[in-house]
Amino acid sequence: MNSLAKPAGWEKFFWPLLAAGLLLAVWYYSVVWTATKVFPSPLSVDKGLAGLLHKHVLWADIGDSLRRVGLGFGAAAIVGIPLGLTLGWYPALNQVVNPVLQFLRPISPIAWIPVAIVFFGVGDRPAVFLIFLSAFFPILVACVSGVSNVPAIFRRAGRNFGLSPAQILTRVVFPAALPQILIGLRIALGVAWLVVVAAEMIAVDSGLGYLVIDSRNSGKRYDLVVAAMLVIGLIGLALDLGFRSLEKIRSVRWGFRHES
Amino acid sequence: MATETLKTPSGLRSKLRMEHVSKVFDRDGKSVPVLDDINLDVSEGEFICLVGPSGCGKSTLLNLTGGFLAPTSGSVTIDGQGVHGPDPRRILVFQERGVFPWLTVEGNIGFGLSKLSRVEREQRIAHYIQMVRLQGFEHTYPSDLSGGMKQRLQVARALAVNPDILFLDEPFGALDSVTRLIMRGELLRIWQTERRTIIFVTHDIDEAVQLADRVVVLSSRPAKIEDILTIDIAHPRNISSPRYLELRDELLRKIGLAYTV
Numbered sequence: 001m002n003s004l005a006k007p008a009g010w011e012k013f014f015w016p017l018l019a020a021g022l023l024l025a026v027w028y029y030s031v032v033w034t035a036t037k038v039f040p041s042p043l044s045v046d047k048g049l050a051g052l053l054h055k056h057v058l059w060a061d062i063g064d065s066l067r068r069v070g071l072g073f074g075a076a077a078i079v080g081i082p083l084g085l086t087l088g089w090y091p092a093l094n095q096v097v098n099p100v101l102q103f104l105r106p107i108s109p110i111a112w113i114p115v116a117i118v119f120f121g122v123g124d125r126p127a128v129f130l131i132f133l134s135a136f137f138p139i140l141v142a143c144v145s146g147v148s149n150v151p152a153i154f155r156r157a158g159r160n161f162g163l164s165p166a167q168i169l170t171r172v173v174f175p176a177a178l179p180q181i182l183i184g185l186r187i188a189l190g191v192a193w194l195v196v197v198a199a200e201m202i203a204v205d206s207g208l209g210y211l212v213i214d215s216r217n218s219g220k221r222y223d224l225v226v227a228a229m230l231v232i233g234l235i236g237l238a239l240d241l242g243f244r245s246l247e248k249i250r251s252v253r254w255g256f257r258h259e260s
Numbered sequence: 261m262a263t264e265t266l267k268t269p270s271g272l273r274s275k276l277r278m279e280h281v282s283k284v285f286d287r288d289g290k291s292v293p294v295l296d297d298i299n300l301d302v303s304e305g306e307f308i309c310l311v312g313p314s315g316c317g318k319s320t321l322l323n324l325t326g327g328f329l330a331p332t333s334g335s336v337t338i339d340g341q342g343v344h345g346p347d348p349r350r351i352l353v354f355q356e357r358g359v360f361p362w363l364t365v366e367g368n369i370g371f372g373l374s375k376l377s378r379v380e381r382e383q384r385i386a387h388y389i390q391m392v393r394l395q396g397f398e399h400t401y402p403s404d405l406s407g408g409m410k411q412r413l414q415v416a417r418a419l420a421v422n423p424d425i426l427f428l429d430e431p432f433g434a435l436d437s438v439t440r441l442i443m444r445g446e447l448l449r450i451w452q453t454e455r456r457t458i459i460f461v462t463h464d465i466d467e468a469v470q471l472a473d474r475v476v477v478l479s480s481r482p483a484k485i486e487d488i489l490t491i492d493i494a495h496p497r498n499i500s501s502p503r504y505l506e507l508r509d510e511l512l513r514k515i516g517l518a519y520t521v
Contacts, residue, residue, distance in 0.1 A: 151357065153354050153357060153358055154360065156328060156346075156352070157352075157354075157358060157360075159328075159345075159346045160326070160328075160346045160347075160348065160351055160352055161348050161351070161371060161372035161421060162346075162347070162348040162372070171371075172360070175360070175362040175363075176360075176362065178362065250401060251362045251363070251401075252362065253401070253403070254361035254362065254401060254402070254403045255361075
């Protein structure tokens, strides 16, 4: 395949499907040849998945995980975007707060688990708190750098047309920073989806993370473990694709590299 | 006397006046003089081109008159009033990337018109879209426009708020030479239909001689006004007429360049 040649329509689907098929085949024959009793083959995972769907537990778990991510991510966006815009707008303030933020940022949300339990006990709230933490920093950082990267020429044009500082923030700085803010939100959503699984392994008894750990603990059902993993992957992919479609909105599209 | 001070040498009403304007920047604790005792009187409706070696302070001068910078000493007055900060009555047009990429052509032109009623705003937008010949591109985003179209859009956005003065900072500098020539013609046409005072910074001698009523020649830094050249050719100008070539050569000499390559 020539990298300059446009792939034909069928090739766009054929090659990825072939790769996926090969991977499944490697998985299947590895299980068969090693005669493992622990790790499931694709076929038993498929059966496990069907069983989960049949018993309706899967939909409830997916719903619970999505709800927690929605709450934590939503709260992180509600707090992080205005705070990030403010810090980007007042560089002096940012210099004061930035060292603390940079210090907190590399601490894995997982390390916060004990703290979350002390603060919030068990149940949804510590899980939502962990997701909030994990999503908060990428959003904040994207907003701060988004605002400080707004070309001075735009702010000057805003001032020239007689805008007040508040109007410059809403009519110039925010739309100019929006593509970068969207990138931050997308990264944050990805991280939140990673963290929800870990968060659900403690302190709650529902959700996809709980499904993974519970399937292992109650009878070493590795077919269900892997089935849950596949579902987690699929939903993560769907969330990312859904978010990416926002980048095609016309008023932000200029900020992303698209062919054409 | 009062009326006397409002007259320029050409006898027209004075619009913009710079008296003993100096600007010193402070860079890393060192003071860098950029402008030195600039005196200039611009009459209403006049087209002034500022030329000079690159980095001499042409843009600084424009920023002072636009109110984005304050002079270190001296005064800048417009209609007899001191300039203290930017004002929609005088709009600065930048070299490139000045239009807002998140707004359509319509949105950009309407940017400074939020105080108008919807009907008025739409009329104003339609009028200027017509004037800069962007009909059919009303809902197009700048990323889908050519460089020349973007600059026309920027000029339209500036004109839409009905300013008395337009400051243009090398507005065609990033365009190819053919587009540049077309844009000059367009700018002259617009200037002749809607008479505004224009201060136009350029490093292109031909551009200055083609456009200006008067060309202000600045020296290298700290910039002083070296000379002011009146371009006494009526529009449309024949750019191979003897007078044109004479003025161009004179201008080249003044900024210290030979006119052979």
